[in-house]
Amino acid sequence: MQIETQLKNAQCTFPFTHLGLTHTKNAFSITAWIPNATAVKVIDLATEKAIGTLKKQAASDLFSAEFTKGKLPAVYAFEVKNPQGAYRIIDPYQFQDQAFHAVHFVDHLPKNVYQQLGAQLMDLDVGLAKSISATRFAVFAPNASAVSIIGDFNYWDGSCLPMQKTDFGYWVLVVPGVNAGDKYKYQIKDAAGNELPHKADPIGFYADQYPSHASVVFDHEQYQWQDSKWQEQVKGDKYTQAMSIYEVHLGSWKRPSAESDARYLSYRELVDELIPYVTDMGYTHIELLPISEFPFDGSWGYQPVGLFAPTSRFGSPDDFKYFVDQCHQNGIGVIIDWVPAHFPEDGHGLARFDGTHVYEYEDPRKGWHPDWNSCIYDFGKDTVRQFLVANALFWLDKYHIDGLRVDAVASMLYLDYSREDGDWIPNVDGGNHNYEAISLLQWMNKEVYSHYPNAMTIAEESTSFAKVSRPVFEGGLGFGFKWNMGWMHDSLHYISKDPSYRRYHHGEITFSMVYAFDESFVLPISHDEVVHGKGSLLHKMPGDEWQQAANLRCYAAFMYAHPGKKLNFMGNEIGQAAEWNHDSSINWHLLEFEKHSGIQALYRDLNKLYADYPALHELDHDHTGFEWIDHENAEQSTVAMLRQSKAGKQQIYAVSNFTPVPRSTFRLGVKALGEYTVLLNTDDKQYWGSGNSLNAKMLADKTPWQNQTYSIELSLPPLATVFILYKGK
Known part of the structure; x- marks a missing residue:
């Protein structure tokens, strides 16, 4: 197939062989493919002086000329005339060395994939301290017969910018005048010459939405990060x-407040809405x-x-960088x-x-x-x-x-x-x-x-x-x-049971401790648990309205007492009644009701408690930070555990009552004599609990209990988890 036919049909595999600049010791020649042109003049961009004109090859759209005199230009442009007028273009096929540079080191380090391939902005030296902007394109399509760059800059015409195939299956081309914000795709033809659907860039840094799904040239060097303090702050052992x-x-x-506004919040709007909320609630990560x-x-x-x-x-992309940056500046x-x-x-x-x-x-x-x-x-x-x-x-x-x-x-x-x-x-x-x-x-x-x-x-x-x-x-x-999926499934299955049946499933709430330190676990209550007919976290709970809320509060606190980092999906923290729907907002209006504002207050206090007391997080992944005080009381459906910091410097006992029966004289085995004080009780009225009376302070006595030398007595509220701190003698 003649080169002109290949170019016209966007079937040219090696355009560098035919187009661009070639030179010998004493001469250089230039060949260009410019459909519809009537005259083409070559201009040295450094001096803005004309080098000469290209001659049309017979009846084709190929133009060429050999120049035996004059200095080889660093970069040249074409001044083109056609029946519609005149315009200037810079020949992309003169930048062969720069184009091939895209694949010289791509296989050396993983980072080179996104530093070399895709659409990379660059400046080209044209001489006399002048430069022009360009974009270097490189894409891997080893079995294609032809690849072209198409975009707004060439009216999405695949015959304009055929790319060069390299020995390693990459296709490359440098295109001057393509800048950040320009949309583009690749027109690819398979080995048999059949045109495929236009492809977005696999390494594209920015993408247009439906219907184009085009890639967008993007400059990653413009955004100025302000999170250096955070980068120092995050150093350290995450397990502790x-x-x-x-x-x-x-x-x-x-979603935006206006009922008629169905759009999403932007990254920048989320900075103003989501970050203050997460900070107020005490979460450490989004x-x-x-x-x-x-x-x-x-x-x-x-x-x-x-x-x-x-x-x-x-x-x-810069809006998303701003979102991340602002998260970091707010300690998230x-x-x-x-x-x-x-x-x-x-x-x-x-x-x-x-x-x-x-x-x-x-x-x-x-x-x-x-x-x-x-x-x-x-x-x-x-x-x-x-x-x-x-x-x-x-x-x-x-x-x-x-x-x-x-x-x-x-x-x-x-x-x-x-x-x-x-x-x-x-x-x-x-x-x-x-x-x-x-x-x-x-x-x-x-x-x-x-x-x-x-x-x-x-x-x-x-x-x-x-x-x-x-x-x-x-x-x-x-x-x-690793996400602890076993804990999630077992504990949710347990808590969804009517309290009268929980005695028969007691092992489901305790079994996770058999393997709790085999991996470094995160305890997740994720989006997958509140969608596709599974119901919201609140509606997994059995009982009447009060019992559902009490079960949720008891379960949430049990999660924060259990070894492992914590993850909760949005909406859990307000006791959302409806199953998650990706097409609408969380039901924030529920916070007008004390039940939901109480659940939210509990999650806020649990996050603060968890962060403030090393006993609850410092040894999340070390068996020395946990001890069962009682895990065998299936009859009363209670569990009691000890969480402690390194060397036992801080000790917190967590007791969960998974029945609606208050235990007025509940005895808890403890390690030492001295004073014990309640840190948090999920049955408090501020959380929409019953406010069942519970001594704020307790003194241990020498009554052996639950394999411990000492014990305290407390009034254990119904469907509640209580955290108790050992204050010392």
Whole structure:
């Protein structure tokens, strides 16, 4: 096929071979493809002097000329005339060296993926201390026959800017005059020359919303961070620090007040609304449901197509940086949900990116997820592994994110996850572990903790896979923390039972302590527990209106007493009655009622108590910080535990009564003689409790009880958890 036909049909694989500038010792030549042009003059941009004119090649749109005299220009432009008028363009095909630079080091370090590929803004030296702005594009499409850049700057015409294919399967081109804010996509033709749906940039930093889903050129160097104080503050051992996480879906936490205004709050509006609320409530961290760009609102972000772009639903990338920055300046850490387990089939996304399975496993028994009807990354392919690890580092680097909660880890670890016999492929040893995914997660964790030692990774892993939160050098996956899904399911199943039946399920509320220190756990009551017909946390509770609220308060305090960091989904803290709906706001109007404002006050006080008393958080992941005082009283459905700080310097007893029966002479075994005082009682009237009388102070006596040498007597309220501090002798 002649070069002109290739260019006209957007089928040119190696445009640098035919276009641009070539030179010998004594001469240089320039060839350009400029449809509809009638005259083309070459201008030296440094001096603004004409070098000469290009001649039209017969009846084609190719123009060329050889220049045997004059100095080779550093950068040249074309002054073009056509029947519609005149314009100036800078020839992108003269920047071959700069274009190829995009792939020189891309495979050396994971960070190079987002520092080299995608749309990278740059300045080009034109001589005489002058420069011009340009954007260097690079995209991986190894099996494509042709790739072009299309955008607002060329009327989305795929014949204008064909890219050059490199030996490693990357396509490159430097385009002068393309600036931050310009929209673009890639027009890709498969190996047979068939045009695919226009693709957004896999490394795109900013994305337009429906219907275009275009990528947007973005400058990451403009935002000036102001969180240096926070970066010093977060140094230290996170296992010994209080961590109470508020899980948030930004689109439905709160909507604008006007009833007719159905839009979302922006990142900057959330700074004014969400941050003061979280600060007032005493949470230490916000965890955001996936923030990476996604096409379908109803996926809540768990079907991402733009892993390197914060969703533009709520504003620009700099707006999101401002949100994170302001969180840090107000002492709040930011964790994001990160989804390396799967991605959707949307035409503008990664699926069959160049007509072949560039990012996903080719065999559907490995590459298709039956639960979510989505593609699974090929965890064994080097380019995919680099892409995912680079993305994890990207959020910590460019957005100062404090932690990554990795979604659906179990689905990555097991080849037979949600698959019937015959629908999955065993590993080389005949087993069901995906060795490729395991090694990827280990690599990701090593890179994160190597480059960002103050960050953390958290696994949502629902099985008993060993050493999820243990270092890679110990044979673990390398995560910092793991969600305790077993505790969540067992305790919710228990608390949903009528109190009269709880005696038969007592083991469900105590069993978690059998394995509580096998991993570094976070106790989650997440969004998954209050959606899809599961009901709100409040409505999981049995009994009448008062008992439901009392059960919730008792359970929430039990959670804060139990070893492990804490996570609660938005709405739990106000006792929201309705199941979560991503299309509407939390029911904030409920706070007009004492029941809900009382529940909110309890969560606020629990966060403060948890943070203020080292006994409740310092040894969350060390068995020396916990002791059962009584876990066998199934008949009365009570449990009592001791939480203590290092070397037992501070001791707090937590007692939970999971029945509506008050225990007026309840005896609790304690370690020492002296004074004991009530720190918090979930039955207090300020929390909409019954206000059942309870001595604020108690003295231990020498009555042995519950395998302890001493004991105290208290009036244990109904459906309540009480925290008691040992004050000393």
